Amino acid sequence: MTYCCGILVRGGLVMIADTRTNAGLDNISTFRKLHVFEQPGERVMMLATAGNLSVTQGAVTLLAEGLENPETHEIERLVDAPGMLEAAQLVGRAVRRSHAMAGEGAEDSGVSFDVSLLFGGQIGSGPLRLFMVYTAGNFIECTQDTPYLQIGEHKYGKPILDRAVSFDTDVLDALKIGLISMDSTIRSNLSVGLPVDIALLRRDTLRTDVSTRIDGSDPYFRDLRESWSRALRAAHIAIPAPPYGGAR
Amino acid sequence: MTYCCGILVRGGLVMIADTRTNAGLDNISTFRKLHVFEQPGERVMMLATAGNLSVTQGAVTLLAEGLENPETHEIERLVDAPGMLEAAQLVGRAVRRSHAMAGEGAEDSGVSFDVSLLFGGQIGSGPLRLFMVYTAGNFIECTQDTPYLQIGEHKYGKPILDRAVSFDTDVLDALKIGLISMDSTIRSNLSVGLPVDIALLRRDTLRTDVSTRIDGSDPYFRDLRESWSRALRAAHIAIPAPPYGGAR
Structure with missing residues (x-):
């Protein structure tokens, strides 16, 4: 399975994803499920995926390399989308296409x-x-x-x-709470x-403020878990102890 | 749906069950899902149920009124079981019987x-x-x-x-933690x-120490939620705030 969460607050957007995948309980691997598409100063888009890995990997590849629009016959890539709504529609088409390809069997x-999938970000002045x-x-x-x-x-992490x-939570606090939510799930x-x-993408900056991987040796995350x-x-x-029932 | 938990610690047994049932989202009702079978000084058994209400109600009725043992042709009731293991086997047979009756359609x-179902308790010196x-x-x-x-x-409550x-948790603390777990779920x-x-049944007392219903006006539960x-x-x-990324 997987756990990913995205938090959108006044100050910006946070995305968090674990990396565990499994095909049965005895076949556990590490795969990246959080993908960042960034053109600094122009656009930052983040994609987190859950579910069948062949379908999500196929969709991510299609989004990076481009898929044909059945109406215009143009090849569309995520980095060319004019706005986040069009980009989300493209993600939807890529998922459908990848699902259809994998789905025959x-x-x-x-x-x-x-x-x-969670898909978030900002393009230009949008x-x-x-x-x-x-x-x-x-x-x-x-x-x-x-x-x-x-x-x-x-x-577990809800x-x-x-x-x-809340929407007014500071964006770094949102990241912290997201990490607590992830820890509870793990x-x-x-x-x-x-x-x-x-x-982490702060609103209107158009460049990622944080994009990193946290493992078991990360001192901040270790402290957060213990705290x-x-x-x-x-x-x-x-x-206090419950007041119900007889004397202790 | 339903949430029930049973906690078995050195000092005793705690059972907690909500009362919400739903047949679809627009048909929500209140039904008791925690049943206590008690003969003070002799036995206390508690049964909490989740899942299809017609099957669980049928099983509870069978356990109270008795069901025929297919081998001995005797009518067996929960209050006659010689020990908790036999009682649990009887609960299993009642569930199978009720499921078969309901399951034709x-x-x-x-x-x-x-x-x-969760089924716990103590019979005599067992x-x-x-x-x-x-x-x-x-x-x-x-x-x-x-x-x-x-x-x-x-x-949510795990x-x-x-x-x-842990097994050494005080039994009233176990009740308190169970209520926190229930609150998180609700x-x-x-x-x-x-x-x-x-x-709540303390070990070797053979009588319930607590058997009550908590509603939204219960002052202890309200304080617990707020605290x-x-x-x-x-x-x-x-x-502290996460150290990742640029200056705030």
């Missing part, structure tokens, strides 16, 4: 070829946007009401996002694992 | 008739035990390595259990809702 195999793209190529857009989107094993993130689900790729565990322990110890 | 309808029973009637037993079992929407519960998933039924939210906020604010 899908029904026979019993394997799920479903995927989901708005900073974040989308979730489904297997069918359709997508939804992140809004201020719920300033995050998740794909993959999203449940409570902290629900409680801690601890409770073997199919999500380190290293973690992170990217968070300690704080959770302290938090539940500080709550 | 299941394949046509496309509805899932799967269920899962050990205090906790089991998870599946649709097929088979079951697993909770051990000291992981002193809790969950059914239903288990992912991180706190993974971090905070906040992040609409299909799990108040009121919550709780039961926990406040503590989580304080905890993530106390963690």
Whole structure:
């Protein structure tokens, strides 16, 4: 499995993705699932993928190398899209195309070829946007009401996002909360694992502020994990014992 | 959906279950999913149910009223079981029987008739035990390595259990942590809702210490929710900002 989240706040966009893939429990590998398409000063687009790896890799390749528009017969690449909406539509078409290519054998195999993607970024003077793209190529857009989107094993890491993130959260705090959400998922689900790729794009800068990989030896992430565990322990110890029932 | 968890620690057994059921998103009701079978001084057994309500209600009815043992042709009821293992086997047979009764129309309808149950308690001088029973009637037993079992929407509430519960946790603390786990689930998933039924059985007492229902007006649970939210906020604010990327 996979866990990725994207957080869109006033100050910018954060994307976080783990790197664990598995074909069965006994075939576990590390693959990059967070892809950054950047032309500094012009556009930054980030793509995080979950689901069938052959379909998502195929889609990423199509987006980089170009796929033919069935109406205009032009070859379209992500780096040529005039705006984020057109780029999201292109991501949807690439997913559909890649799914169709992989999907001929899908029904026979019993394997799920479903995927989901987070796609966010900013092009020129257009708005900073974040989308979730489904297997069918359709997508939804992140809004201020719920300033995050998740794909993959999203449940373990959702409570902290629900409680801690709002559109006015500082963008570095959003990254921090996203890392806590990722840590909660990694601890409770073997199919999500380190290293973690992170990217941060501040609004209207058109160049990534952060684009790096965090592994188990990263001192900040190690401190964050320990601090968070300690704080959770302290938090539940500080709550008084339940008043129900007889004397202790 | 449903969320139930059972926690088995040195001091005793805690069971917690929400009460929300839904047939589609527009048909939401409140049903008891935590059932206590108690003969004070002799036996206390607790049963929490998740999954198809017609199957679980049928199983509970069979367990209370008795079902025929196909080998001995005797009518067996839960309150007559000589030990917890035999009782768990009886729960498994009741589930299979109820599933078979409901299941004739299941394949046509496309509805899932799967269920899962938590079953725990103590009979006479026997050990205090906790089991998870599946649709097929088979079951697993909770051990000291992981002193809790969950059914239903288990992912949101798992991180706190993974971090905070061990076999040596005090039984009232286990109840408190179970309530935090339930609160995390209720906040992040609409299909799990108040009121919550709780039961607590101290080891070797053979009578429930707590068996009550908590609703939104319960002052302790309200304080717990607020304290926990406040503590989580304080905890993530106390963690320093990530060091990655350029100047702020």
